[in-house]
Amino acid sequence: MNVRTYNPSVRVGNWNEDIQLEEDTLKEFLERRKNGQLLIQQSHSLGATLLQKRDLSVSRDGWVHFGDVVMLTCPEAADRTKYSSGVNPRDQCVLAANSMDITGSRNTESVLRSVFVIKSVDGSADGQPLKYGQAFHLSTVDEAGNLLLHSDQVSFGKCAKKSRHQQVSLVSEASYLTQWQVKFHDPRLRMEFEGAPVPANDLVIITHCKTNQNLAVEQAFLIGTPMGREYEISCHTFLNSHKAEEDVNKWTFKLCMPGNDVYPVAKETSNVTSEGSPPTSASAEQNN
Structure with missing residues (x-):
């Protein structure tokens, strides 16, 4: 008598273990999705956190001060494209890491990942102007971990x-x-400006105190980041044939100033004519 030893309903091998593994995998996936631990959820959360809008400090006297929230921009690169430095987490997770990278982005909007706080080294109080040659720290804001x-x-x-x-x-x-310390962008006048306040929104050289190398944008090198492909930031002095720093070493402390598009000043109407006498009714009607 012939007996079929196999048909589609017969289960062979460790079929029970395979079913249990599939169920465990599905349960783990559902649990991670519920807790927001999936990679796509972490990437979306990371982008939403780092791209939050942040207001820059307002410089009413035109100087950079300790405690100011600034943005580092490189406005005069070789391709005439403005770059801004930004936080680049090494892991696509939360901002609780003890170490992160810095990259250069073409996005020059003031967001959480691109703003820094100037902190003193010698105990200078917040609100005092930062001076050329004075040591300082560049720190991220509270939401980014004060790195x-x-x-x-x-x-x-x-x-x-x-x-x-x-x-x-x-x-x-x-x-x-x-x-770090700030140097005047023109080496011919660098000694004359030593000890003077650093102006806001003006070209400067940011130098590392220990190695005496300058902060720079590596325009020839793109690296992949959670925010996309961005330019590498290094600490290297690029000199031209005149022994002067190139444009990739020149930065600005971007701040809001009264009168610009970010912080406009209301126009005031004058009650005195050019000769110094009060305006007549006819001139007042013309002004109206």
Whole structure:
């Protein structure tokens, strides 16, 4: 008598374990989706957090002060495109990491990832002007973890990924490696401006105190980030044939100032004519 040893309804192998594994995988997926732990959910949450609008500080006297919320922009690159430095988390998760990278973006809007706070090193109070040659810290805002801009000498295992220049990152602990200073952009007048207040929205050179290298945008190197492909930021001095810093080393502390488009000043009508006498009724009617 012939007996069929196999048909489609026969289960072979570890069929029960396979069913349990599929059920466990589905349960784990549903649990992670419920808690917002999926990669796509983390990416969306990260973008929504980092791209929140932030207001810059208002400089009423035209200077940069300690405690100001500023934005670092490189306005005069070789391709005449403005770049801004921004926080780039190494993991697509929350902003609770102790170390992050810095990249250059073409987006020059003041958002959470692109604003920094100027903090003093010598104990200067908030509101005092920052001066050329004075050491300071560049810190992220409270929502981004109060991380400090950091750099160190190039080593075999510690350098920028693409350019192999001095790496720039954000760390949580303050040290001599997180201290920076501002230099005048024109080397011919640099000594004359030593000790003078730093003007807002003007070209400056940002130099690392320990290594004496300047903050720069690496226009030749694009890296992939959670925010898209952006330019690498390094600490390297680019000199031209006249031994002067190139445009990729020139930055501005972007602030709001009275009279610009961000912080306009209301126009006041004058009650006195050009000769100094009060206006007549006819001139008043013409002005109306």
